[in-house]
Amino acid sequence: MPNPDMNNEVSILLFGPELPSTGQPTACLVEEGRLYLPNQKQTVSFSELEARVGSFDHDKLQLCWQYQGNTWLLIPANQDAQKTLVRLLPRKEVTGLGKWKRETLGQSLVWKTVAYSLCALALAAVLVVWQYDTAVSWVAGRVSLATEYKIGESVLTSLKTQSPLVDKGVAVDAVKKIGVRLTQGSPYKYQWHISNAPAINAFALPGGIVIVNKGLLERAESANEVAGVLAHEIQHAEQRHALKNMITSSGIAATVLLVLGDVNAVMMVMAHQVSAQYFSRQAESDADIKGVALLRKSKIDPQGLVSFFKKLQAQYKGKAEGPEWMSSHPGTENRIKVVEDDNKAHPCADCETLKWDKKAILASLEKTYPKAK
Incomplete structure (x- = not known):
């Protein structure tokens, strides 16, 4: 007592x-x-x-x-x-x-402030000499995979306190089966999670943690459409777009700490950014083209990404609010054309249409996230 x-x-x-x-x-x-x-x-x-x-x-x-x-x-x-x-x-x-x-015990604020200031001055000098985008890419390249994994896990823990995520079950297995095929040879050890969110969305955390919303699986008509979205998000992870966004947003001092492996310095920034990221047009185009190339490399028909784009574009045409996955990805019409042109320029005769059991997936989602009566 x-x-x-x-x-x-x-x-x-x-x-x-x-x-x-x-x-x-x-x-x-x-x-x-x-x-x-x-x-x-x-x-x-x-x-x-x-x-x-x-x-x-x-x-x-x-x-x-x-x-x-x-x-x-x-x-x-x-x-x-x-x-x-x-x-x-x-x-x-x-x-x-x-x-x-x-x-x-024994944390010294004075010495830490001195160290941060010196590092900030050094990094500021680098930014003055180099172009900003080049500098950001250089800094991202200095961040170790171990630090990137820590960031991803920290953000994942934060997200789990806001909404339930699952990493087991029929629906997760279906996503993982496609994802494993797409990530062969990657330096990242990917994780696959599904959230209860109804928004048509998916996103990748640093370190290869991919979260797919229930709403995306409900709206996709084929496994190839899901594969197209996953390939796009995987390329955001592989190209470290989220990490570069974080470096841009977190400021010089936090960026230096990130390079030094201090995850706590930037965790709060990441927790608020990752699930609602707005990448540049260049980053989106990069993820599109490299995602389609990844689909062809994995022998998956890349037309699934185009059909998913077109279906959502037609469904939400003329409406003020569109699906989250497209609203955060500007220039949809032009991007559809770019991907279609790329598919025509690089035909894939041996690419296949994937099979999936959507009925079983929906049943699994309903069991995991029962609708309120």
Whole structure:
């Protein structure tokens, strides 16, 4: 039982399914052997918790755990709350808490500021000498695959607190079967997830994590159409377009930290950007052409991407709001023509039409995400 003389209530921000993306202000109770969330009526044993380092300054405590198949996360509401929580939690029972204490102990803001300033000046000099696009590509090339994987996993964890994602089942297997065929020989170890979102959309996180919305699978009429969208998004990952966008948006200091492998410095930027990215026309054209080339290389009929474009364009013609996957991809008519011309210039006689069981896929989605009655 908790000590009745001990104030074991701690103010926190809670992140989890159906909670605001900015976190829900609430409180937790630190009791004997467990953490209790009164508002959620949820009990978490200390052994289920994992402590992580958060924030730009590497001094914030994050506690993560799994509950009923979903990822949950909490952070103390303020510095006093963090001190109380750290004091009450048993270091030996909470995974990573001892490491968190060691990493945060002795952080020197002065030295870090000096180091960041020097790196920022060096990078600024590079940007002055080189063209901006060339500089961004150069910086992206300095980011290791290990760091890119960490970024992808961090963003994936953040997205899971906002909406449920699945990585198993008939629908995921169907996507994975196409994806594995398209990613043979890639340096990335791809992951495949499906979200409950109804929007016709798919996107790739850094490090080869691909998320396909349920709405896209429901609207696609063939496996080749799905393959066309996947090939396009895979090329965004392979060409590191998301990473380059992040470098452009995160600023010089955060970019230097990214090159040095400090994922926490840019995680919050990525979490808000990745699922709603707007790439440049050049990046979109690059993903189109290289995606079609990837389809031909994989012996998949590339006309699926064109038919998917045309079907959606006709369905939403004259409407103020179109599907998310097309609204974030400008110049649709011209892009259809470019892809069609490329297909004519590079005919693929041995490309095939893929088979899929859409009925089974829809049944799997309905079982995973039952509609509210």
